[in-house]
Amino acid sequence: MDDATVHSLPDDPAELKQLLLALGRKHENRIAELQEQARRIELQNQQIRLEIQRIESLHQQQIAELELDKLRLQQQLLVAMKKLYGPRGDRLASEGDVAQLLLEFARELEARAVETEDLPSDADTGQIDPKTVRRVKRRGRRNLGADEFDHLPVIRKEHDLSDADKPCPCCNQPRVKIGEESSWQIEYIPGSFTRVEHVRLKYACRGCEQNALNPNIELADKPIQPIEKGMAGPGLLAYVVTSKFADYLPLYRLQNIFSRNGFEIDRVTQCLWCRDVANVIKPLYDRMIQRILASHVICTDDTVMPMLQPGKTKQARLWVYIGDPANPYNVFDFTISRSRDGPALFLKGYNQRIVADAYGGYDGICLEAGITQAGCWAHARRKFVDTRDLSPKIADEALLLIGKLFAIEQQAKDLSSEDWLQVRQAQSQPIIAELHDKLLAWKQTLLPKHPVAGAINYCVNQWKPLTRFLADGAIPIHNNLAEQEMKRTALNRKNSLFVGNQRGGQTAAILSSFTSTCRRHGIDPQIYFTQLLTNLSTTPMSQLDQWLPDEWKRRQAPALVADAHTNA
Secondary structure: OOHHHHHHOOOOHHHHHHHHHHHHHHHHHHHHHHHHHHHHHHHHHHHHHHHHHHHHHHHHHHHHHHHHHHHHHHHHHHHHHHHHHOOOOOOOOOHHHHHHHHHHHHHHHHHOOOOHHHOOOOOOOOOOOHHHOOOOOOOOOOOOOOHHHOOOOOOOOOOOOOOOOOEOOOOOOEOOOOOOOOOOOOOOOOOOOOOOOOOOOEEOOHHHHHOOOOOOOEEOOOOOOOOOOOOOOHHHHHHHHHHHHOOOOOHHHHHHHHHHOOOOOOHHHHHHHHHHHHHHOHHHHHHHHHHHOOOOEEEEEEEEEEEOOOOOOEEEEEEEEEOOOOOOOEEEEEEOOOOOHHHHHHOOOOOOEEEOOOOOHHHHHHHHHOOEEEOOHHHHHHHHHHOHHHOHHHHHHHHHHHHHHHHHHHHOOOOOHHHHHHHHHHHHHHHHHHHHHHHHHHHHHOOOOOHHHHHHHHHHHOHHHHOHHHOOOOOOOOOHHHHHHHHHHHHHHHHHOOEOOHHHHHHHHHHHHHHHHHHHOOOOHHHHHHHHHHHHHHOOHHHHHHHOHHHHHHHHHHHHHHHHHHHO
16 A cells, blocks of 8 residues: 555544445445356356257257158168068068077977877887878979879870881881880960850741741740850850959950950950959859858958049059858958948948958947957068068067967967967967067167157057957967958059949959959869859859859869769
């Protein structure tokens, strides 16, 4: 402190004290201001830190969403690549998967007890029973003289020496025939068209005509034709229907084939023929629907069937309904949309069990009609197969458990429904419980939008329908039978592109029902349709069931046996 400052201070102690107090208060106020400023700075720093944390959290969330988008895109790419270049079935993707399943199979086989009754009767003697030896067919040229070709007609062609080659080259004496050698060859003779002329003889009474009376002219009847006044016979109609709906041959190609054989039929005419055939067999189609609705279990599925309309084709639908073994028919139904009205109308009055995918329209239908809905484990398995590369550990474990369910079904396929149910409750029930616990645990470890979480959620949300098979031995574990029919329909759709109108869709549904049912029973649709169109018009309604495909096949069996004995 300098001298000037010291001399400026008051000499009075009281004044000096007041001055000191004022300086102290000023200093305290300054300290308070600095503290308040520091507090504001700290609040600002805290807000900055919170904002940084929020930005980092948002950034992490965006990264997680981008990772999920990347996973979804990878899944879509894998699914698309599989559709284009991969196998159709959900086969194992690597040798490691096969080795893992073989390891599990070996463990189960080793742990299984050996039953003495399963051993061959001559095992103790060391001899091998020829009946227990599995014959392995060797690859190579097929034996054309085998029994599988005995049903083909035979054309014998003899190849003889020329007259110049018959004399002996040594002594010039004529040689005698001492035997022959034969070999077989399969030949194909293309189909041909035949004109069938129906001549109806006409009779009259000459005596009455000479006496100027009514000659009583009478014309002989000819068989009732499938199409009245139509030029197509039953065999030609059967061939067109079989080519279109069993071999998936579009009609324009069939038109070219006919043209090469000397008889061109426009595809529009062929469309009309298919429509007329569908009208003729419609009563039998309705009877098949009645039989299917009497089934204990119905498997159903649907697929797109485009319908032509101005501007853009309409995404109509084709549904399939597969009856149980007591009602072995496959019936298709055509609707112009995928609304629940289509299956609701078809299943009207039905209250048993259906096996279907997770289409939401069935929920209301089953609830209103009292139908028990069962799910499809093939769909659930496919979800994990499609996302396997994104989370192999979870997917492989889920696929292994689901594979055990299918293995149990394969072993018990020849059992009755009651025995099948007991096997499921004893063997499948513990696997189902284990899988459910694992699904709930996996769900907690994955983000909700993760593709594998989608597969898990599908199983969890559909758990009640997926486990219906544990309460009824007649319910199949999967809906593959219906899906197979949808794949065949996709072949027809790929070749023919669309149906012309709603009536064309109904025609396709009716004719596809018969060709599909014929395939189910191993029937040649060409022979079946030919006989059906020849005889159905004269069949009383009371005898209509005898022309159902399974009943027709049963009636044909004795005739085939008789023909075999005759040929022998």
